[in-house]
Amino acid sequence: MFYSILLQAQTTIVQKDIPLPLPVPEWFLVLILVLMFLVHILFINFMVGGSILTLVYQLLGLRKPDYDKLAYEVAQTITVNKSLAVVMGIAPLLAINTLYTTYFYTANALTGLMWILIIPLVTIAFLLLYAHKFMWHRLENNKLLHISILATSVAIFLFVPLIFLTNVNLMMFPDKWSVVEGFLSALVLPNVFPRYLHFLNACLAASGLLLVWYFGRKDFDFEVKFPSLSRYEIRKNLYTVTFYGSVVQFLVGPIVLITLPTQGLGWNVLTVILTGASIAIVAMVWLWKEITGPVAQFGRHFTKIALTMGVVVLFMGSGRQLYRSNVIDPHRKLVAKKTAEYEKLVKEAQAEALKPKNTETATAAAHPGEAIFQMNCVACHQVNEKLVGPSMVEAAGIYKGNIAGLIGWIKQPGKKREGPAMPAQAHIGDDKIKQVAQWMDGTLNSLC
Amino acid sequence: MDFPIFHLDFLGNRALIAIIAVIHAIINHALAVGLMPVVAMLEIKGFRLMQTNPELAEKWDSLAYRILFVAFLITTTIGAMTGVGIWFSASLVNPASIASLIRVFFGAWFVEWMVFVTEVVLILLYFLTWKKLKANMVKKFKHVKYGLFLCFFSWITMAIIVSILAFMMDTGNWNNDRTFIYGFVNPLYLPQLLFRTPLAMTMGGMIALFLTLIYTRKDPDFRKSALRSIRKWVLVWGPLAAAGAMLYYYVIPTNLVGNLPVAMGTIEFQSWYSQIIVIVIVAIGLVIGMANWAYFRPNTAPAWLAAVSILLIAGLMGHFERLREFIRKPYVIGEYMYSNGLRVEDYPLLKRDGILKHANFVATKEVTDDNMIEAGRDVFILTCSRCHTANGAVNPIVGKFTVMFGKEPWQTPQLKGYIKNMHSARYFMPPFPGNDRELDALCAFIKELQTNPQPVTGAQDGLGFNKPKPAQSVAAR
Structure with a gap:
């Protein structure tokens, strides 16, 4: 009984789409959405993972100062990654706005306060990151404050993805739109947290790999910069971060799949995801060889690992888009139908409105000026009574015999009374204003 | 009508967009479009002296770098995020209008994005390689080129977005000329660009002046030559900004101008508004006066007054932005969609x-x-x-x-x-x-x-x- 009422309450809302054609073919939008989103999220991963690793290294640096220097080095990469993350996010944002207009905007509005809070939150996180980076040496003696600055921006970075995930999750489920009440209720929809874990793991795995490369570059004087650390050990540890990050993905991934509403889970999605996962296993074997292999051969699999991981990400991103279109496409057909029906109604009503009506001619005004008055002035003026402005009889009395003065006032009014000033009415046109003035001076003054 | 309606009942929805958009426009104009050329100019001054007077060259170079540092901090944080914020807030407040615009201006926004990527990459390159690329003339020359490219692309970003803004203001053309190209050839495009470009340059110049007054306190000789260069910059662009403002004001279609007084609501404001020319002259006059003061009496010139003049031009700009928003009414897209989001x-x-x-x-x-x-x-x-x-x-x-x-x-x-x-x-x-x-x-x-x-x-x-x-x-x- 309880459940049946709940189910009834979940009415699926079908909206009308923007009644303008798509500006580019749909496949192009999908391509931009998938590819550019992956580029965007890669830099986001670098940014979030990099900040977390900086924090970890800096905490280690409290014991062993070289780790603090290592943290400083990692912090340098965030500046670039965060700027690219933002700018690369614009293309997928543009594509999702165009392709899934009604879905995306609906989810945005339903979680609106949190959605717009992304802007100040991320701005603050960025400013704190700069404060942390550029005041590193000035805050040498106040590590607590220095680390707190970084910790605050890491905390923001850990929170903001939840807002994005809540939105892209909510947009897929029109049946939930009528029951969510603000951000929190959308946040607790079943799929959000598993995807969040998936994202965090990806951040660590991607950043680990990036830094293995960064510290492995030939022109990077690791031994000079960090005399007490071993380049091999640090890079091996970073590989390990990537490795365990990927292992955990194999546990979180199935949870993500299970918690996804089943209506979008077709064989196409599963095939793509499972293919991606099996390719990932290859990369993980190489990773394992790197971590456990001889020091002399360290790094020889790096390019292969990075490329394979790139392919895996491409598969996962495509699987995600396939799922989304599986879920949304039936609903999009309903939307298209409703839009077409509505546009038809609009055309009908327009044609109807153009037909002359007999009723109006019956109440036609005696003086053309009165008709113009009825069209343009009655919002604020009545003939005999004060409304917003004075009655027309009163106004006509003031300008008795002074039509030019009356016309002048209508075109460019001043302010003489309490209440709002009259706006200029010059847009009505000289001829019509003259007719109103004639009607006022003639007909109304003769009433007195 | 089709979207759930986001509504802020205290602040008001338009205020949300306005706050974000004005911050973004000011940062974009003043720091990205206007200040970058000044930084490039100062760097080139130093570059030319590298062989004859390395000590002085270093002074120019470090001043340019310190000014760029400020611009970099602000543009890559508040500047970038408020840019995204305009999208976020506009799609929350009036989804139907922004969605309709995207369907027509997808190409413009897409090109804009590519230019923007270039701009971000260039500012990262320019700022982050400054110290690395100053060892010799060859490297420095490469770095100077980054700066010039950056100036160019910053300006192009603005030139593209203005086409969308101009299109939105030009009533009636949505129905007839609903194309990307029309954004550029419509009658409001050039006046807007001719107004915004010198205004941005003037603001950039004044920010450089402000920072130079602060940064060169201990070096009176260099202070004088730095202020001379910046003064020249301001003296060229300031009057052009005034002229641009007037041009922009006069070409706004007459039927829209008829609506201007009500934009400001009160009758007191109406009389104020009729004196807009005076305001422009005062703002630009202060800018020019300040530039001269800083040059002729560098030690008595107060940095705060330079800040005031920057705020004044920012105010003037904000005012024009508000005006631009208002003259669209009652439409959000001229004669196609009302500001309530209904067609x-x-x-x-x-x-x-x-x-x-x-x-x-x-x-x-x-x-x-x-x-x-x-x-x-x-x-x-x-x-x-x-x-x-x-x-x-x-x-x-x-x-x-x-x-x-x-x-x-x-x-x-x-x-x-x-x-x-x-x-x-x-x-x-x-x-x-x-x-x-x-x-x-x-x-x-x-x-x-x-x-x-x-x-x-x-x-x-x-x-x-x-x-x-x-x-x-x-x-x-």
Whole structure:
């Protein structure tokens, strides 16, 4: 009984789409959405993972100062990654706005306060990151404050993805739109947290790999910069971060799949995801060889690992888009139908409105000026009574015999009374204003 | 009408966009478009002296770097995020309009994005390689080129976005020339660009002046030569900015200019507005005066006054932005879509059937005698809330009616008569879109607001409809 009422309450809302054609073919939008989103999220991963690793290294640096220097080095990469993350996010944002207009905007509005809070939150996180980076040496003696600055921006970075995930999750489920009440209720929809874990793991795995490369570059004087650390050990540890990050993905991934509403889970999605996962296993074997292999051969699999991981990400991103279109496409057909029906109604009503009506001619005004008055002035003026402005009889009395003065006032009014000033009415046109003035001076003054 | 409606009942929705957009526009113009060329100019000064006078060259170089540092900090944080913020806020507040614009200007925005990527990459390169690329003339020359490319692309970013802004203002052309190209050839494009470019350069110059006054305190000789260069820059661009402002002001179509006085609301402001020329002259005059003061009496020139002049031009710019937003009214897209997000062509249908019938995310689909106030709230949200709050700080509907009808209880015929005809008397108001019953309901709700002040909640606070209300009573069974 309880459940049946709940189910009834979940009415699926079908909206009308923007009644303008798509500006580019749909496949192009999908391509931009998938590819550019992956580029965007890669830099986001670098940014979030990099900040977390900086924090970890800096905490280690409290014991062993070289780790603090290592943290400083990692912090340098965030500046670039965060700027690219933002700018690369614009293309997928543009594509999702165009392709899934009604879905995306609906989810945005339903979680609106949190959605717009992304802007100040991320701005603050960025400013704190700069404060942390550029005041590193000035805050040498106040590590607590220095680390707190970084910790605050890491905390923001850990929170903001939840807002994005809540939105892209909510947009897929029109049946939930009528029951969510603000951000929190959308946040607790079943799929959000598993995807969040998936994202965090990806951040660590991607950043680990990036830094293995960064510290492995030939022109990077690791031994000079960090005399007490071993380049091999640090890079091996970073590989390990990537490795365990990927292992955990194999546990979180199935949870993500299970918690996804089943209506979008077709064989196409599963095939793509499972293919991606099996390719990932290859990369993980190489990773394992790197971590456990001889020091002399360290790094020889790096390019292969990075490329394979790139392919895996491409598969996962495509699987995600396939799922989304599986879920949304039936609903999009309903939307298209409703839009077409509505546009038809609009055309009908327009044609109807153009037909002359007999009723109006019956109440036609005696003086053309009165008709113009009825069209343009009655919002604020009545003939005999004060409304917003004075009655027309009163106004006509003031300008008795002074039509030019009356016309002048209508075109460019001043302010003489309490209440709002009259706006200029010059847009009505000289001829019509003259007719109103004639009607006022003639007909109304003769009433007195 | 199709989207759940986000609504901020205290601040007002337009204020949200305005705050974000004005911050972004000022940062973009002053720091990205205007200041980068000044930084490049200062760097080149140093570059030319590298062989003859390395010590002096280093002074120019480090001044340029310190100024760039400030620009880099602000543009890559507040600047970048407010840019995204304009999108976020506009799509929250008026999704139908931004979605329609995207369908026409996808190409413009896509090109804009590519230029923007280039700009970001260049500013990263320019700033982060500064120290690495100064060892010799060859490296430095490469770095100088980064700077010049950056100046170019920053300007191009602005040149593209102005096409969309110009298009949105030019009434009537949506229906006839709904193309990307028209954004560039429409009559408002060049005047806007001719106004914004020198204004940005002037602001950039004044920020450089301000920072130079602060950074060169200990070195009077270099201070003088640095201020001389910056003064020259300001003296060239300042008068051009004044001319651009006047040009822009005069080419705005006359029918729109007729609407300008009401933009400012009060009659006091109207008389102020007619003196806009004076204001432009004062702002630019202060800029030029300040530049000269800094050059001739560098030690007495107060940095705070330079800051004041920057704020004054920013104010002037914000004012023009507001004006630009306002002269679009009652439309958000000229003669195609009203500022309430409804298309002109929707009106006959909505007047016939009522707006509730065709709306989503509303609590009521039809007005009945029992649901007048509830339905009135829906009608308010659908038709008024894009610009008005109920009792909030910005444009409250209760405040508007109190000014018009006083504090006595309002009467339905008064309210109804006004709302029905407001668009003819108040040119900036869209006509009321719904049917007569809905107008009754709206009036009932407005009267309720007068006697029982209450905030109107938006979709982000929960929709307040279709909730599983019986859940408790069922559980009690």
